Amino acid sequence: MIKRIDIQVREVAEQIYxxxxxxxxxxxxxxxxxxxxPxxxxxxQLRSTEEIFFSYVVKGQIIGAISIERNKTTIDICRLMVDPSYFRRGIARQLLQHIESSTPSIYHYSVSTGAANKPAIKLYESVGFCKQSFELKEGLLLVHLHKYTE
Incomplete structure (x- = not known):
């Protein structure tokens, strides 16, 4: 169900967009x-990103996706999205868990979201992320969350 995708492929980029x-x-x-x-x-601009994308596919349609940037010891989660008609079915959680299980050498994961996005914060905390800091950026209060595995 979850697989790596190439955002350079026009049809893939259109679905993600x-x-x-x-x-x-x-x-x-x-x-x-x-x-x-987004x-x-x-x-x-989406197609030109260097982020690594993974999709969650149902009946040939991408209904969830996650993108990351990776270095030797850290993964930054750049985007996590689910089609609203599939909310609350565990898809975002599965995408997060896929990233962690497929990158065993990584010990630090980070993500940011709007501080008022309580459902996202709850999801990240439920899989082990902790709030670390807040930042006001372009008029938006962001919360930065981190997870350390070792």
Whole structure:
């Protein structure tokens, strides 16, 4: 169900682009901030990212995805999105767990989200992330969460 995808493939990028617009619109409404990067970036900007993407596919459709940036000891979770019609089915949790289980040499994971995005914060905390800091960036209060595995 979860597999690595190539964001350079036009059809893949189009599916991710549509998915992130639906998913991040829900977050934008929760945190009352309409200028989230996934809502304002173009498909060309999406395709040019160096993030590594994984998808969750149901009946040939990408209904969930996660993207990461990785270095030797750290993974930064850049995007985590699920089609709103599939919310609360454990898909985001499975994507997070897939990243952790497929990167056993990594001991530090980080992610940021809007401080008002209580469902996301609850999800991250439920899989072992802890709030570390807050930052006001471009008018949005962000919370940075981290997880250490060793």
């Amino acid at each position: 549509q998915l992130q617009r639906k998913s991040y619109q829900v977050e934008a409404e929760l945190i009352q901030f309409e200028c989230l990067r 809502l304002v970036e173009t498909i060309e």
